[in-house]
Amino acid sequence: MKIWIDILTPKQLLFSEPIIEKLGKKHKILCTSRDYNEVSKLAKIRDFDLIFVGKHGGGDKKSKLQASIIRMEKLFKIIEKFSPEMAISFCSPEAARISFGLGIKHIAFCDSPHASAVMRLTLPLIQKLLIPNVIPKNEFSKYGIDKKDIISYNAIDAFVTIKRKINQKKVSPFKKNNRKNILIRIEEEEASYTSKSSKIIPIIKRIVNEYDNENIVILGRYTKQIKNIQNIIGKKAKVVKMTFDGKHLLSNTDIFIGSGGTMTAESALMGIPTISYNAVPNIIEDFLVKKYLIKRETNPIKISRYINNIFESSNSKNQKRARKIIGQMEDPIEKLIKIINQ
Secondary structure, eight states: EEEEOOOSSSHHHHHHHHHHHHTTTTTTEEEEEEEOHHHHHHHHHHTOEEEEEEETTTHHHHHHHHHHHHHHHHHHHHHHHHHOOOEEEESSHHHHHHHHHTTTTEEEEESTTHHHHHHHHGGGGOOOEEEEETTTTTHHTTTTTOGEEEEEEEOHHHHTTSSSSOOSSSSOSSSSSSSOEEEOOOOSSSTTTOOOOSHHHHHHHHHHHHHHSSSSEEEOOHHHHHHHHHHHHHSSSSSSSSOOHHHHHHHTSSSSOOSHHHHHHHHHHHTTTHHHHHHHHOOOHHHHHHHHHHHHHHOOOHHHHHHOOOOSSSSSSHHHHHHOOOOHHOOHHHHHHHHOOO
């Protein structure tokens, strides 16, 4: 069987690795993506073979529409020639439209019902949707997919992505000394579901002033965003682009402060003390907060106080709790394989 996988984000790339590993033995697989800096850099780091078609539309609705139309036109020619029997995506609007138009069966994964625009564009057109069981099916069915076509798995997506192997010899942005490593991830600014207000700036200011004796690394997303942070904090912390495998960074981190997305969930499941400033409220973040793997906080003073408490205590409880929760999860890729075989 020929299978087409459309990959749009770093998390989707990492999630696709075990899919390709398990399905690639029996099936011919074509992986496409778009010109998006974080994906292309991670593809090089992970030695992942991708065909880049079209580009990311940026933060403006009109530019998103234009980029999607151009991408669909280019993808259409490639996919028609490849002629797959099955498409797999993570609710890619272009994959949904092309699969529907060409009569290709489409299976999708999703843990982001808060991305309402993407849900409306994709869910009515796909055949099966796989979701984490911590998200109620009606969070997705309200967008036009029948509940009987939604399959739940007992895991969150970070359970899949944190299993990846990493090269521990890669250079780290953290200095090699006896200081604590604080990693801060800047929120997404160009997704359709995000607000443009920044919660992280006052948090960063507080941390760099109170923990200037520690190693602080701020992980940015866009050039403009990074320059803005650098102008605000000067040389008080190292501001870097995502030119690293996130797991490699987290494996050297003593405390992680994230926006509530992929790296926040990975950090939590790795047993790292994790603070979410909840830039994009979502059900996965809610689940991890309820399991006491994440501390949700937006107040800079309270965050600073929490960091101090972490540095003065043992991390064994966090790690034990994370191991227990991971031990109860199942591999969603096995559910995907069952669906394909059916």
